[in-house]
Amino acid sequence: ETGVTQTPRHLVMGMTNKKSLKCEQHLGHNAMYWYKQSAKKPLELMFVYNFKEQTENNSVPSRFSPECPNSSHLFLHLHTLQPEDSALYLCASSTSTTRDTQYFGPGTRLTVL
Amino acid sequence: GNSVTQMEGPVTLSEEAFLTINCTYTATGYPSLFWYVQYPGEGLQLLLKATKADDKGSNKGFEATYRKETTSFHLEKGSVQVSDSAVYFCALREYNFNKFYFGSGTKLNVKP
Numbered sequence: 402e403t404g405v406t407q408t409p410r411h412l413v414m415g416m417t418n419k420k421s422l423k424c425e426q427h428l429g430h431n432a433m434y435w436y437k438q439s440a441k442k443p444l445e446l447m448f449v450y451n452f453k454e455q456t457e458n459n460s461v462p463s464r465f466s467p468e469c470p471n472s473s474h475l476f477l478h479l480h481t482l483q484p485e486d487s488a489l490y491l492c493a494s495s496t497s498t499t500r501d502t503q504y505f506g507p508g509t510r511l512t513v514l
Numbered sequence: 515g516n517s518v519t520q521m522e523g524p525v526t527l528s529e530e531a532f533l534t535i536n537c538t539y540t541a542t543g544y545p546s547l548f549w550y551v552q553y554p555g556e557g558l559q560l561l562l563k564a565t566k567a568d569d570k571g572s573n574k575g576f577e578a579t580y581r582k583e584t585t586s587f588h589l590e591k592g593s594v595q596v597s598d599s600a601v602y603f604c605a606l607r608e609y610n611f612n613k614f615y616f617g618s619g620t621k622l623n624v625k626p
Contacts, residue, residue, distance in 0.1 A: 405557070443518070444558075444603070444616040457613070491557055503614060505550075505557035 404428045405506035407492050413512045416482060422509045424475040424492030432498045433475040435467060438489040438508070450475060451498045482513045516541045520604045520617035527594055527624050535589040535620045537578075537604035545606040547571075547580050547587040552601045552619070561589075561602070599624045 405426045414420050426433065435447040449457035450469040464486075466478040475492055489508040495501040520537045527533060539547065546565045550558040562571030567582035576591045587604060604617040 407557075441618060443618045444614075446613065449613075493558075502548075502560055502563065505559070507555070507557040 404504050405492060405494055407490075407506040407509050409509060410507065411510045411512075413514065414479070414482065415514050416484070418482075419478070419480040421479065422477040422490055422492075422511075424477075424506055426473055426475075426492075426494040426504070426506075428494060428504060430494040430496050430504075431472050432495045432501075433469060433472070434493040434495075434503065435475065435477055436491040436493065438491055440488075444491070448477075449498060456498060479511075482511075484513050487511055487513045516545070516606060516608060516615045518604050518606055518615050518617040520602075520620050523601075523619075523621040525620060525622050527622070529596055529624055529626050530593045531624075533589070533591040533594045533598075533622070535602055535604075535622070537587045537589065537617060539585050539587065539604075539606050539615075541585075541606055541608070541615075543609045545608055547578070548605040548607065548614075549576070549578055549587070549589050550603040550605060550616075552603065554600070558603060594622070594624045596624045596626055598622060 408423045432451045437445045447461045448467045453469045468476040491508045492506040493503040495503045517540045548563045549561040551561045552558050562573040564571040564580035570579045578587050578589045601619045601621045603619045605614050
């Protein structure tokens with residue numbers, strides 16, 4: 402089984418919809434991350450969780466709401482998004498939040514109409 | 515602050531050509547440096563890393579040397595293959611905290 406999985410791989414939603422992205426890691430890691438990848442822009446770190454606790458929120462709008470019920474699962478709940486939120490959302494995990502390699506999932510391609 | 519700058523793409527090469535993708539960084543302290551690769555439709559995969567000055571990271575024929583004096587971490591490969599076509603990201607990680615700063619990516623196209 403691959404290390405970090407994300408579902409769905411593609412999502413199209415309207416601005417009034419509510420949807421959730423799911424990330425699962427099978428690596429026994431304790432830290433998980435959400436990144437946003439927009440065309441021609443550097444990856445933007447959104448949230449960091451360490452042992453289920455949020456340790457960083459990189460000034461992300463409240464229409465993005467993360468949830469980490471345990472160290473293996475990470476969700477990103479989406480509501481009332483804007484077209485400019487269309488991007489590839491990447492999940493990553495690492496052993497800890499100090500000096501460890503991050504392993505990435507394949508991403509969810511989100512399109513907001 | 516911390517930041518990474520890498521050359522804009524796309525870079526188009528013929529098979530067996532020599533590859534260089536430039537990366538420079540700005541950082542406080544002693545960061546670790548990384549190259550990640552993203553194949554079409556996939557997430558980022560770690561390609562190589564270096565954790566201190568003068569370290570050379572290498573993997574799959576790619577290599578990069580951590581140059582503190584020029585704040586650079588250029589990616590090189592002596593002979594590229596069509597299967598190397600992907601987007602390459604340079605990144606730095608702050609010392610002792612797992613916060614990454616990524617460049618905007620360089621797309622490599624290798625033609626047969």
